Amino acid sequence: MIFSTLEHILTHISFSVVSIVIAIHLINLSLNGIVGLHDSLGKGMIVTFFCITGLLVTRWIFSEHLPLSDLYESLIFLSWSFSIFNMIPSFTFKKHKNHLSTIIAPSVILTQGFATSGLLIKMHQSTILVPALQSHWLMMHVSMMVLGYAALLCGSLLSVALLVITFRKVIRIIGNSNNFYFLNESFSFAEIKYLNKRNNILRNTSFLSFRNSYRSQFIQQLDRWSHRIISLGFLFLTIGILSGAVWANEAWGSYWNWDPKETWAFITWTIFAIFLHTRKKLEGVNSSIVASMGFLIIWVCYFGINLLGIGLHSYGSFTSN
Structure with a gap:
C-alpha cells in the first residue's frame, strides 16, 4: 500500500x-x-x-x-x-x-x-512475471531496446525539426521571388522600387546576416546532434537485438523466429544502418528524410505488436487486458 x-x-x-x-x-x-x-x-x-x-x-x-x-x-x-x-x-x-x-x-x-x-x-x-520473462536477459534485452528506441526517436525528432526549418526557408524564398517578379512586371517604375529595395537591404544587412548566421548554426547543430544521438541509439538497438536473440535461443530454442516484433526491429535497424552508412554522402536535408522515415517505423515497431496482440511479444498488449 x-x-x-x-x-x-x-x-x-x-x-x-x-x-x-x-x-x-x-x-x-x-x-x-x-x-x-x-x-x-x-x-x-x-x-x-x-x-x-x-x-x-x-x-x-x-x-x-x-x-x-x-x-x-x-x-x-x-x-x-x-x-x-x-x-x-x-x-x-x-x-x-x-x-x-x-x-x-x-x-x-x-x-x-x-x-x-x-x-x-x-x-x-504489478503482477508476477510469466515464465518466459523470468530470465536474467530481461534487464539486458528490454533496457537496451527501450534506450535504443528513445535515442533513435530523439535523434529523429531533431531531423524532423531540421526538415521543418529548412522547408519553411525554401518556401519563403520562393514566395519572395514570386512577389518581386510580380512587382517588377506590374509597375512601370520598377527601377525606383529596385533602388528602394536595395537601400532597405543594405540598411538591414547586419540584422539579416546575424539572423541567417544564427539559423545556419542552429541547423548545423540539429544535423550534428541528430547524427550523434542516432549513432548512440543504433548501438543500443544492436545490443538489444543480439541479446534478444540469445534470450530467444534459451527460451524457445531458436535465435530468430521472424516474429512480427523481431521483423519490425530488423526493419528499424536496417533503416538507421542506411542512415549511418550514407551519412557522409547525404548530409543535412537528405539524411534527415531517412531519419524521419525511421521515426515512423520505430512507433510501428514499438506499438504495432501491442495493438495487434499477436506473436511471441504480445504480452502486455492492449488485447491481453
Missing part, C-alpha cells in the same frame, strides 16, 4: 513538473529567450528525471523484478530515457540548449501521459 501510494505521488509530481517545464519552454521561445529562465528549465527537467527514477525504483522494489515486463512499465522507462536525452544538450552545448530541449521535452510528457491514461489502467498493478 505504501509503495503504491508513493508510486502515484511520484507519477503526479513528475507529470506536473514536466508540464510546467514545457509551458515555460514555449513561453521562453515566444519571448525570444529570457536569460533567467534557462537554469530553471534545466532544474525542472532534473527534478522530473529523479521523480521518474524514484517511480521505477519503487515499482522495482514492490514487484521484485525490473519494471520492464509490460507496456505501462516500458513506457515509464521510455519516458525516463527521454528525460536523460533531454538533459544532454544542457550539459554539453549551451548556446542552443533551450531550442534542442524544446524539441525533445514534449516526448517525456506524451509518453508518461499515455502510460498513466485510462487505456493502461489494468497494467498499473
Whole structure:
C-alpha cells in the first residue's frame, strides 16, 4: 500500500513538473529567450528525471523484478530515457540548449501521459512475471531496446525539426521571388522600387546576416546532434537485438523466429544502418528524410505488436487486458 501510494505521488509530481517545464519552454521561445529562465528549465527537467527514477525504483522494489515486463512499465522507462536525452544538450552545448530541449521535452510528457491514461489502467498493478520473462536477459534485452528506441526517436525528432526549418526557408524564398517578379512586371517604375529595395537591404544587412548566421548554426547543430544521438541509439538497438536473440535461443530454442516484433526491429535497424552508412554522402536535408522515415517505423515497431496482440511479444498488449 505504501509503495503504491508513493508510486502515484511520484507519477503526479513528475507529470506536473514536466508540464510546467514545457509551458515555460514555449513561453521562453515566444519571448525570444529570457536569460533567467534557462537554469530553471534545466532544474525542472532534473527534478522530473529523479521523480521518474524514484517511480521505477519503487515499482522495482514492490514487484521484485525490473519494471520492464509490460507496456505501462516500458513506457515509464521510455519516458525516463527521454528525460536523460533531454538533459544532454544542457550539459554539453549551451548556446542552443533551450531550442534542442524544446524539441525533445514534449516526448517525456506524451509518453508518461499515455502510460498513466485510462487505456493502461489494468497494467498499473504489478503482477508476477510469466515464465518466459523470468530470465536474467530481461534487464539486458528490454533496457537496451527501450534506450535504443528513445535515442533513435530523439535523434529523429531533431531531423524532423531540421526538415521543418529548412522547408519553411525554401518556401519563403520562393514566395519572395514570386512577389518581386510580380512587382517588377506590374509597375512601370520598377527601377525606383529596385533602388528602394536595395537601400532597405543594405540598411538591414547586419540584422539579416546575424539572423541567417544564427539559423545556419542552429541547423548545423540539429544535423550534428541528430547524427550523434542516432549513432548512440543504433548501438543500443544492436545490443538489444543480439541479446534478444540469445534470450530467444534459451527460451524457445531458436535465435530468430521472424516474429512480427523481431521483423519490425530488423526493419528499424536496417533503416538507421542506411542512415549511418550514407551519412557522409547525404548530409543535412537528405539524411534527415531517412531519419524521419525511421521515426515512423520505430512507433510501428514499438506499438504495432501491442495493438495487434499477436506473436511471441504480445504480452502486455492492449488485447491481453
